[in-house]
Amino acid sequence: MTPLLRVLALFPLALLxxxxxxxxxxxxxxxPTYRSRFVANAARAGYRFAQxxxxxGAAGRLVGEVPRLWFGRAVHIEWSRADLIDEARASGRxxxxLTPHLGCFEATAQGYAQRYGPITVLYRPARKAWLRPLVDSARARANLFTAPTTLAGVKQMLKALQAGQAVGLLPDQVPPNGLGVWAPFFGHPAYTMTLSTRLARQAGAVVLLAWGERLSWGRGFRIHLRPWAGDIASQPETAAAQVNGAMEALIRECPAQYLWGYARYKTPREVA
Structure with a gap:
């Protein structure tokens, strides 16, 4: 698998x-299952399929760009509202x-690592044992560190925040049962992680919203940044609703690049 991905990484991003x-x-x-879930999730957000x-195609492009992002040379990345990062870094915190399943979320972490320095991203280890070494090693880049969805991974992220570094999460990812709360997402109950807001509150960190727009014709990506509005609520359910509302706002900026086929409303699995 790795040799094939390395060969594909040599192809132009536009072709991939x-x-x-x-x-x-x-x-x-x-x-049919994926298609019906895609249409149903979009309808929950008020979008017709035509919209x-x-x-x-964007979901397929997400897969196609993986070889280049994991094994190829650095991609072109533009920034929108990078001043928000400059202000946050100046504070020393x-x-x-927080990034939804929108656009190229791999590019947001790589872009930060290239331009600013260390960032630790939370990821779910591959369920198939033979895939784990590939995924773990492929995502390793200069200044880019990964933390698994385990207690050790959470401690790793908290330590990075306390050192004034950055961490990244996909808060619209469904966590295992017991590690989240039910909160509205586009007006419908969705099991939502509480880790992102707990980390921010405990470390006194700055929260920024980010997503990586996939530019046309393989020209690269543009990272959009938005500030977090207000204070994070102390109640987990309220904080989760705040996060979901923030993710909804980002998704509505570019619904054509959101993964509507993701099983966002599924019942959480039991903790292993």
């Missing part, structure tokens, strides 16, 4: 995105980046 677009549509047409049709 083109192949990914085709794969996205093949998956959509071939899987988010482009997200089918750690930064918690």
């Amino acid at each position: 995105h083109g192949v990914g677009w085709v794969l996205g549509w093949i998956a959509f047409l071939a899987s 988010v049709r482009a997200a089918v 750690g930064i918690v980046f």
Whole structure:
């Protein structure tokens, strides 16, 4: 698998995105379950399929760009509102980046690591044992560290924040049962992690919202940054609703690049 990905990493990003677009549509047409979930999730947010049709190909592009992001040379990255990072770093506090399954979330962490320095991102280890070494090693880049969704991983992220560094999470990822609360997401109950807000409160960190826009014709990515509005609520349910509301606002900026096929409303699995 690794040799193949390394070869694919040599291809232009535009070509990888083109192949990914085709794969996205093949998956959509071939899987009734994925297709119905995609349409239903978009409808919950108030979108007709015609309004988010482009997200089918975007999901495929997400897969197609993986070889380049994991094994290829650095991609072109632009910034929108980078002043928010400058202000946060000037305060000496750690930064918690919250990013939904929107655009290229791999690029947001890589972009920060390239431009600013160390960042630790939370990730869920691959369930298949043979994939774990590949995923763990492929995401390793200069100044980019990964923390698994375990107690040790949480401690690693908290230590980074206390050192004034940055961490990144996808808070619209469904956590295992007992590690989240039910909160509205586009007006419907969704099991939501509480880790992001707990980390920020405990470390006194700055919270920033971020997402990586996938530019056309393989031109790279543009990272959009937004400030967190107000204070984080002390009640877990209220804080989770705040996070979901912030993620909704980002998704509405570009619904054509959101992963509508992600099982956001599923019942959480039991903790292993």
